[in-house]
Amino acid sequence: MTGPRLLILACGALTRELAAIVKLNRLTGVTIESLPASLHNRPNRIPGAVRKRLERACATADGDDGRPAYDRILVGYADCGTGGDLDRVCAEFGATRLPGVHCYEFFAGVERFADLSEAEPGTLYLTDYLARHFDRNMWAGLGLDDHPELRDSYFGNYRRVVLLSQSDDPAQRALVAERAERAARRLGLPLEIVHTGYDGLAGPVSEAAVGLPTRSAGRASRRPAGALVDA
DSSP: OOOOOEEEEEETTTHHHHHHHHHHTTBOSEEEEEEOGGGGGSGGGHHHHHHHHHHHHHHOEETTTTEESOSEEEEEOOOTTSTTHHHHHHHHHTOEEOSSSSHHHHHHOHHHHHHHHHHOSSEEEEEHHHHHTIIIIIIITTTTTTOGGGHHHHHTTOOEEEEEEOOOOHHHHHHHHHHHHHHHHHHTOOEEEEEOOSHHHHHHHHHHTTTOOBOSSOOOEEEEETTTSOO
16 A cells, blocks of 8 residues: 555646755655646636646545545645635645745745735735746736736736745846846836745645655656646
8 A cells, every 4th residue: 555645736836846845855645736827817716726626636546445546635825815715625625725815925924924014015926936927927917918008007006026035046046036127127116035935835735744755866746737627
């Protein structure tokens, strides 16, 4: 009999970071699947997309013993603007989700995020992923490539951009910072960079992975963004 198996069903904006955490902790028995990051522009669609994949996960047996394919499921979202609907989906399937209201909160940590929000409520937060893909997921995703005159309709209430930087790799940090600076210039806003690392995300993953075996080297099973899920 194989050991415990964990499915992490995550926002595409977190897949890279989650894979890094799984690899760093040398966990086995972990599968990471991702939903399209573009769902963040339509948060009302997140619960339905998660439900569809959880139905498949819970209906899939592994081998002849009829055992469910996964013993545990971690949903790699915070509430993310779903107004509690995502929590209800998770409860229905016995899954847990990442803590907090937004992913920015668990990256920054509750106290630091509260301080940042109190210092300037009109803050647009970027993660490494959102900075790298700002043009595609946010600018074009909101139709601003065709209608740039609508920029202030979407972003007019923001007063600054804060990059919550995760990577410790110097080359990646430089690349992400450059992309964030370009995004801030496009929005006409000042940029502040706050390095957070992976700690806020690693905690929930470690908790979900308690009892999973480890290995000396290897990687988690990882499927491409949007795999097995209809956008």
